[in-house]
Amino acid sequence: MDTKKLRQKILDLAIHGKLVPQDPNDEPASVLLERIKAEKERLIKEGKIKRSKKSAKTSDTPHYENVPFEIPENWVWCKLEDIICELKYGTSEKSSSVGKIAVLRMGNITNIGTIDYSNLAYSSNDEDIKQYSLKKDDLLFNRTNSSDWVGKTAIYKEEQPAIYAGYLIRIRSILISPDYLNIVMNSSYYRNWCYNVKTDAVNQSNINAQKLSQLMIPVPPSREQDKIIAEITKWISLIDAIRNSKEDLQATIKQAKSKILDLAIHGKLVPQDPTDEPASELLKRINLKAEITCDNGHSRKLPQNWCWAKGMFIFSPMKSVRPTGETFQYIDIDSIDNVRQTIKETKVIRSSNAPSRASRYTQKGDVVFSMVRPYLRNIAKVCFNDCIASTGFYVCSPLDMLHPEFCYYLMISDYVVNGLNQFMKGDNSPSINKGDIDNWLFPLPPFAEQQRIVAKIEELFSTLDNIQKALEA
Known part of the structure; x- marks a missing residue:
């Protein structure tokens, strides 16, 4: 129910003489x-x-x-x-x-x-x-x-x-x-x-x-x-109660999603399978230089087959490119819907007019994470190739041990966002830097469990999204 439209309809009926009998x-x-x-x-x-x-x-x-x-x-x-x-x-x-x-x-x-x-x-x-x-x-x-x-x-x-x-x-x-x-x-x-x-x-x-x-x-x-005022007061009170209930439910949905992600990245959302290849073995096999730890010293313990890994060992090094061709698709901060953590639309810009910050190479499956005011959660998954992002983003391009969808859910989690916020510097546009993400410890499950986690998150989020759509209808 759209309470704003309902409120407007009641007011319109009132001034047309159709809310109370003559x-x-x-x-x-x-x-x-x-x-x-x-x-x-x-x-x-x-x-x-x-x-x-x-x-x-x-x-x-x-x-x-x-x-x-x-x-x-x-x-x-x-x-x-x-x-x-x-x-x-x-x-x-x-x-x-x-x-x-x-x-x-x-x-x-x-x-x-x-x-x-x-x-x-x-x-x-x-x-x-x-x-x-x-x-x-x-x-x-x-x-x-x-x-x-x-x-x-x-x-x-x-x-x-x-x-x-x-x-x-x-x-x-x-x-x-x-x-x-x-x-x-x-x-x-x-x-x-x-x-x-x-x-x-x-x-x-x-x-x-x-x-x-x-x-x-x-x-x-x-x-x-006087009659119109009394009737309007009654209706507005009812509409406000409906709106407040909607807002409470929307807040609950947001909290539920946050809790689901928290459970997911700490191994509490789906059961572990002892036959899964341990994440540490997969990490060593794919990235010989990777430093592996089973405890980051301050967070909850991970399940047995999980490990902690720094960002530099699970993401490909970022690549700098310059636009080629007549035009290119550009992802900047305005492209991001920070409520839904999606890309609203890319900007099509002539290469000759390319902003100086347009140099981050992206491909389908990457996650762009804004390093400027990270608490605003300008984070999104790249769903197509041939885009260039602003240098204000850290491009999380997952290596083979990291499932792209799990990477996305990991980067929008409170553990990552709130954790990285502590490194912000600057007054006007507080920001983190590349090294903060490179050196942050990320929880890494076995690849098979990542797939199970992603399937479960999508199942639960789908239910919550259907409730959200019903509220907005």
């Missing part, structure tokens, strides 16, 4: 709009708000010909500027890590219409505190952000005293539930509107107050707004 006894929204106008005129006369520059006051309810979609008979369309006090930009003063009052910034507005108070900045400017202090139920609009999230909104519920920064616009409604407005402004109708009216700059999009004032709002009767 009650013909409700006061029509057109009457509500007249009361809003009267209240707005009172606030203007008392000097509490300023009249909009747009037009002279009018006593009749406007009728809009080109509305975004049909709404129930006792609802009404209006512009946002018709139902609010004002749209007010936030403070432009730079905030700091300490101060008298919290400053809500665009990063505090989540993508699901709530405020995150976990990473706050502060201000001690008394004038700003007077001018930009938020009141309970103020709606905050994120006017500048990425293309996908410009226009995200959230309601201030007075969780703690706060002002707001300049990339936010405060919306203070009149006789309209801010919770209902927030529902509208998290719907797919609204997200499409944001996409159509935004202006784009470098890595940022913007929607100013003038454009925001013209947003068309479908307004239900007051009582129906």
